[in-house]
Amino acid sequence: MTQLASSYDPKSFETALYEAWEKAGHFKPSGKGEPYTILLPPPNVTGTLHMGHAFQQTLMDALIRYHRMRGYDTLWQVGTDHAGIATEMVVSRNLALEGKGETRDSLGRDGFIDKVWEWKAHSGNVIEGQMRRLGTSADWSRSTFTMDEGPSEAVVEAFVRWHEQGLIYRGQRLVNWDPVLKTAISDLEVESVEEDGFLWSIAYALEDGASYEHVEVDADGVETLRETRNYLVVATTRPETLLGDTAVMVHPEDARYAHLIGKRVTLPLTGRSVPVIGDDYVDKAFGTGVVKVTPAHDFNDYQVGVRHGLPMINLFTEVAALNENAPEKYRGLDRYEARKIVLAELEELGILVETKAHKLQVPRGDRTGQVIEPYLTDQWFVKMDALAKRGLELVENGSIKFVPGNWINTYRHWMENIQDWCISRQLWWGHRIPAWFDDAGACYVGRSEAEVRAKHGLGDDVVLHQDSDVLETWFSSQLWPFSTLGWPNETAMAQRGFDRYLPSNVLVTGFDIIFFWVARMIMATDSFTGQIPFKDVYITGLIRDAQGQKMSKSKGNVLDPLDIIDGISIDDLVAKRTHGLMQPKMAEKIEKATRKEFPDGIIAHGADALRFTIAALATHGRDIKFDMGRAEGYKNFCNKLWNASRFTLMNTEGREPGTGNGEWAKPAPVTDAEKWILSRLAKVAAEAQQHFADYRFDLLAQALYEFVWNEFCDWFLELTKPALNGNDAAAADSTRHTLLYVLEAVLRLLHPLIPFVTEQLWQQQVAPRLGIAADTLSLRAYPTADEFAGDYAQAEADVEWFKTMVSALRRVRSELNVPPSKQVRLLLQAGSEADRTRIERFASQLRFLLKLESIDWLTGDAQTPPAAAAIVGELKLLVPLEGLVDLDAERARLDKEIARVSAEKEKSETKLSKFTDKVPAAVVEQERVRLADWNSQLAGLQEQRAKL
Known part of the structure; x- marks a missing residue:
C-alpha cells in the first residue's frame, strides 16, 4: 500500500485512472441485472467539447455510474454525427489552406468524399478523447458513427419503407436556402437577428380606371387626409421581390379596402397584372394595411398562395442572383444589387412613396452568416400529420415522460403545429438519397x-x-435509438442487444432540440419498431456565463471545460478567445474583458471539481449561470475530502476489519458520535437515492456536500478525537472501525459525481486497509439507508445537543478572543435533568474539545461572577471573565447578542401571527418551540447583561 500524497493533485492521477478503467473493460455492459441504457446525443464529428457537452455528459455519466453501482446492466451508447454541412465546410477550408489548388468542385463528388473520410481518419473524433478527460464511462467499443455501414443501412431502409407507405414524397415547396452553401437548411440552422433596415412604401396602380376615397386618421382619431386615389400603397422591406409578386392583399373586414377585393393592380416595373385578394392574415393596423404577396419568397406568403391558388414565381438562382423569371434587365444581378436598381427606378417613376428606418428580424445561416432566402425548389419531404399525432399520443398517455414536466407544453405546441419535413440537402457528404x-x-x-x-x-x-442530394443529418439521427442497436439487420440486432436495450431509460438533452431531434426519435422509433425510444426525457437548461450571457465566440466569453480541468495561462486564453473572430475589431474589447476577469488565467481545477460544479448548478430552470468561483469552491471540497481521508488513515493504522473477501463487519458502535454519524449516513443515502430518481442533481450535490463537509469532516472527525485519544480501548477500537467504514461509504456515495478522487482514495488506501479484493470502486454497491440503519434516535438527539453546546462555547471563546490553547472554566446554571445527565456523560469530551479547566454547577443562591454567557435550551453556560477579557468589551458583545436574539424572536412572533388554519399543526408547533427557545435565550442574556 503506497503512501497517500500529502496534498490533492488531480493531474497526478486522473488520466491514469481513466486509462485503467477503460483497459479493464469496466464501462462495458455486464449482461447481468436489469438493463439501464442512455443514448448520448451524438456530437458533430467536427466538434470539440464545449460547456453544453460537459454539462449534459456529466449528468449522464453520474446516472450511468450510479446505476452500474446498483447492479444494473448499464449501456451508455456513444458516437458521433457526420454533420453534413459543418464537415463539408471544414474540409473545403482545409483544402484552401493546403494551397494545392484543389477545391470541392475540382475534385468531384467521389474525390471530395475521399478527402472527407481521410480528414475524419486523422482529425475526426477529437471530441471523444476530450470526453474521456471528463470521465465519461461509456462503452467506447460500441461507439457509432452515423455514416458507418450499419446506420447507413438503417437510413436506406427507413427511407424506402416510408416512401412505400406514402409518407415520403418529392415536391416543390419553400425551404430555407443558404446561397453560399447552395443547400436547403433546417430551421435550427437559421438565426433570427434584429438589424437596422428600411420600410419602403410603393404605389401599385389600380387597373381599369378604378379608384377609391382614401382616408387617413391619426392616433387620436382625427382625420388628417381624404383624397381620391387610383393606386394602393404597399409597404415592403424587400423591394426587389416585387418582381415576383402574384397578388396584393388586404384584410376582408378593412372598410378602407374591402370593396377593392377582386380588382387588379399593375405590378411596377413588370407590367404584370395581379389581383387584389382578401385574407385575414393581414394586420389592418400595420403600415398601410395593404401587403404584397410573393409566394415563392416568403413563408407566410407561400401559405397565402396555397390558400388562394396563386402562381409561384421563383426569382432567384441558387446563389441568390435574379433568374430568367425576372425582367431581362435584372437577370444575373445579385439580390442586393437588384434592390438598388429597383429602388432607383421606382424613384424615377415617382411611385416610391416613402422610405423610413425600420427594425427587422433578418434570418441568417448559423454557419455562413449569410441572409437566408425562402426558396422554391424540388425537395424530398416527409408527411408529418399522422406521425405527429402518434408522437403526441405517446407523451400525452404517459409512455414517455418529460422532466421537468412543463416541457410537455413545448412539445405539444410543436407537434400540433407541425409542417411536412424537408429532408433533402444539396450536399455531397451524407447519406445519398x-x-x-x-x-x-x-x-x-x-x-x-x-x-x-x-x-x-x-x-x-x-x-x-x-x-x-443527400439526406439531412436529422434524418439519420432520428434513427439513433435503434440504428445503434443493429436495426434493420437481424444478426446485428441480436449481437448488439436490440431486444434488451430498447427502449433506453432516459435521454438527457437540451430544450432547443425537443422538436428537431427528440420528437423525431419518438415518431421514427414508434413507426419502425413499434416501441418508444426512451422512457424519460430530462431537459437541461442552457449554460451561460456568470453574468447570464449566452456563451459565444463573438462575445469572447466562451469557457472551454478542458481549460477549467487542466488550467490555461492568461496569454493562451486571450489568444484562444480572439483567434478567428468574424469581427476582428472586437479582439481588443474581448482581450480587455478577459484579462480583467482572469488576470492570472484559469487554474487547474481537475475534472471532479468541474463535475461537482455542474451537478450543483443543474437546477430545473431554463438558464444556468456558470460561476468559476463555484468551481474553486468544489475543488476545495475535493481537497477537504482528501485531507479527511488522510486523517482517517493516519488514525486507523493497524486497524483491518476486512475479511479479505471484499466485505467487512458493520460497526457495533460504542460511542454516541459513531451512532450519530451512522444515522446521518443512512439519511443522506436515502436522500441521494431519491434525488437520482427525480433527476435533481442540484439537491443531490447539496445533500452530499453538506453531509461530507459539515457532518463528516467538521463534526464527526472532531468528535472521534476524545475516543481516539482517551483511555477507553473499546471506544477507541470501535471508533477506528467506524471511521474507516463511514469513509468507504462516503467514497461510494460521491463516486458517480466525482469518480477520480474517490477512486484514487479508495483504490490506493481504503480498499487495502479494509481487505477488499475488488479492483475498482466503480463496481462497488452504491450505499443504501438499510446498510447503516440502527436504533440511534437517542444518540442522534444527544449528539445534536452536544454539537450545540460545543458551538455555543466556541462562539464565546471566539468572541472573547481566547487563544485555542488556553483553558477556561465552565459554570452551568439552571437546565433540566436531561441536561445534567448529558453533562455527566459528555464531560470528558467537552473538556477535551473545548479546553475546559473545570465544569461546575452553580446552586440557586450562589453568587454569579462576571461571565460570558450562552444559552442552550434551558441551560445557561457561563465562562468567568476574570483574567480573560475586558468587561466593557463583554458588555458590548452581550448587547450585540441580545439584539440578534431579539430580532429572531420577533421574526418567530411575526410568522406565528400570520399562520392560518391551513398551516399544518406540526409546523405551527415547531415554530412555537422555536419561539420558546428564543425567549429563553433572551431572558438569560438579559439577566447576564444586568449583572455586568
Whole structure:
C-alpha cells in the first residue's frame, strides 16, 4: 500500500485512472441485472467539447455510474454525427489552406468524399478523447458513427419503407436556402437577428380606371387626409421581390379596402397584372394595411398562395442572383444589387412613396452568416400529420415522460403545429438519397439500383442516375435509438442487444432540440419498431456565463471545460478567445474583458471539481449561470475530502476489519458520535437515492456536500478525537472501525459525481486497509439507508445537543478572543435533568474539545461572577471573565447578542401571527418551540447583561 500524497493533485492521477478503467473493460455492459441504457446525443464529428457537452455528459455519466453501482446492466451508447454541412465546410477550408489548388468542385463528388473520410481518419473524433478527460464511462467499443455501414443501412431502409407507405414524397415547396452553401437548411440552422433596415412604401396602380376615397386618421382619431386615389400603397422591406409578386392583399373586414377585393393592380416595373385578394392574415393596423404577396419568397406568403391558388414565381438562382423569371434587365444581378436598381427606378417613376428606418428580424445561416432566402425548389419531404399525432399520443398517455414536466407544453405546441419535413440537402457528404431517375424524369426509389431495376423491370438499356442530394443529418439521427442497436439487420440486432436495450431509460438533452431531434426519435422509433425510444426525457437548461450571457465566440466569453480541468495561462486564453473572430475589431474589447476577469488565467481545477460544479448548478430552470468561483469552491471540497481521508488513515493504522473477501463487519458502535454519524449516513443515502430518481442533481450535490463537509469532516472527525485519544480501548477500537467504514461509504456515495478522487482514495488506501479484493470502486454497491440503519434516535438527539453546546462555547471563546490553547472554566446554571445527565456523560469530551479547566454547577443562591454567557435550551453556560477579557468589551458583545436574539424572536412572533388554519399543526408547533427557545435565550442574556 503506497503512501497517500500529502496534498490533492488531480493531474497526478486522473488520466491514469481513466486509462485503467477503460483497459479493464469496466464501462462495458455486464449482461447481468436489469438493463439501464442512455443514448448520448451524438456530437458533430467536427466538434470539440464545449460547456453544453460537459454539462449534459456529466449528468449522464453520474446516472450511468450510479446505476452500474446498483447492479444494473448499464449501456451508455456513444458516437458521433457526420454533420453534413459543418464537415463539408471544414474540409473545403482545409483544402484552401493546403494551397494545392484543389477545391470541392475540382475534385468531384467521389474525390471530395475521399478527402472527407481521410480528414475524419486523422482529425475526426477529437471530441471523444476530450470526453474521456471528463470521465465519461461509456462503452467506447460500441461507439457509432452515423455514416458507418450499419446506420447507413438503417437510413436506406427507413427511407424506402416510408416512401412505400406514402409518407415520403418529392415536391416543390419553400425551404430555407443558404446561397453560399447552395443547400436547403433546417430551421435550427437559421438565426433570427434584429438589424437596422428600411420600410419602403410603393404605389401599385389600380387597373381599369378604378379608384377609391382614401382616408387617413391619426392616433387620436382625427382625420388628417381624404383624397381620391387610383393606386394602393404597399409597404415592403424587400423591394426587389416585387418582381415576383402574384397578388396584393388586404384584410376582408378593412372598410378602407374591402370593396377593392377582386380588382387588379399593375405590378411596377413588370407590367404584370395581379389581383387584389382578401385574407385575414393581414394586420389592418400595420403600415398601410395593404401587403404584397410573393409566394415563392416568403413563408407566410407561400401559405397565402396555397390558400388562394396563386402562381409561384421563383426569382432567384441558387446563389441568390435574379433568374430568367425576372425582367431581362435584372437577370444575373445579385439580390442586393437588384434592390438598388429597383429602388432607383421606382424613384424615377415617382411611385416610391416613402422610405423610413425600420427594425427587422433578418434570418441568417448559423454557419455562413449569410441572409437566408425562402426558396422554391424540388425537395424530398416527409408527411408529418399522422406521425405527429402518434408522437403526441405517446407523451400525452404517459409512455414517455418529460422532466421537468412543463416541457410537455413545448412539445405539444410543436407537434400540433407541425409542417411536412424537408429532408433533402444539396450536399455531397451524407447519406445519398436512394432514388434514381431515368432520362424522362421518372423517379424510382429502392434500396439499391439493382433492386430498382428488378422491381420495375428496367433493363440495362435504361440509363438511371441516382439523386445527387443527400439526406439531412436529422434524418439519420432520428434513427439513433435503434440504428445503434443493429436495426434493420437481424444478426446485428441480436449481437448488439436490440431486444434488451430498447427502449433506453432516459435521454438527457437540451430544450432547443425537443422538436428537431427528440420528437423525431419518438415518431421514427414508434413507426419502425413499434416501441418508444426512451422512457424519460430530462431537459437541461442552457449554460451561460456568470453574468447570464449566452456563451459565444463573438462575445469572447466562451469557457472551454478542458481549460477549467487542466488550467490555461492568461496569454493562451486571450489568444484562444480572439483567434478567428468574424469581427476582428472586437479582439481588443474581448482581450480587455478577459484579462480583467482572469488576470492570472484559469487554474487547474481537475475534472471532479468541474463535475461537482455542474451537478450543483443543474437546477430545473431554463438558464444556468456558470460561476468559476463555484468551481474553486468544489475543488476545495475535493481537497477537504482528501485531507479527511488522510486523517482517517493516519488514525486507523493497524486497524483491518476486512475479511479479505471484499466485505467487512458493520460497526457495533460504542460511542454516541459513531451512532450519530451512522444515522446521518443512512439519511443522506436515502436522500441521494431519491434525488437520482427525480433527476435533481442540484439537491443531490447539496445533500452530499453538506453531509461530507459539515457532518463528516467538521463534526464527526472532531468528535472521534476524545475516543481516539482517551483511555477507553473499546471506544477507541470501535471508533477506528467506524471511521474507516463511514469513509468507504462516503467514497461510494460521491463516486458517480466525482469518480477520480474517490477512486484514487479508495483504490490506493481504503480498499487495502479494509481487505477488499475488488479492483475498482466503480463496481462497488452504491450505499443504501438499510446498510447503516440502527436504533440511534437517542444518540442522534444527544449528539445534536452536544454539537450545540460545543458551538455555543466556541462562539464565546471566539468572541472573547481566547487563544485555542488556553483553558477556561465552565459554570452551568439552571437546565433540566436531561441536561445534567448529558453533562455527566459528555464531560470528558467537552473538556477535551473545548479546553475546559473545570465544569461546575452553580446552586440557586450562589453568587454569579462576571461571565460570558450562552444559552442552550434551558441551560445557561457561563465562562468567568476574570483574567480573560475586558468587561466593557463583554458588555458590548452581550448587547450585540441580545439584539440578534431579539430580532429572531420577533421574526418567530411575526410568522406565528400570520399562520392560518391551513398551516399544518406540526409546523405551527415547531415554530412555537422555536419561539420558546428564543425567549429563553433572551431572558438569560438579559439577566447576564444586568449583572455586568
